[in-house]
Amino acid sequence: MTHSLTLEIPETTYRILTERASKKGKQIEEIAVEQLAIPSPEDIPDPLDKYIGAFSSGVPDLGLNHDKYIGEQLMRDLRR
Numbered sequence: 001m002t003h004s005l006t007l008e009i010p011e012t013t014y015r016i017l018t019e020r021a022s023k024k025g026k027q028i029e030e031i032a033v034e035q036l037a038i039p040s041p042e043d044i045p046d047p048l049d050k051y052i053g054a055f056s057s058g059v060p061d062l063g064l065n066h067d068k069y070i071g072e073q074l075m076r077d078l079r080r
Helices: 011-024 028-037 062-079
Strands: none
Touching: 011 028
């Protein structure tokens, strides 16, 4: 099933869509649908969520900020 949707978008957004459509040889509507279909980060399930509360880490905000802590550790490891 498909649905019609009418949008008013800023000129800069329209320009970007037309450039992408031109480069890919597609209609602007196809490019817009492709872009709208990309899930935003908050729509993607976090694989670590199942471990929240499973153990005590001593870090009070680990459940909420685990990505931040993982990123910080990765940066420390990469700098070595």
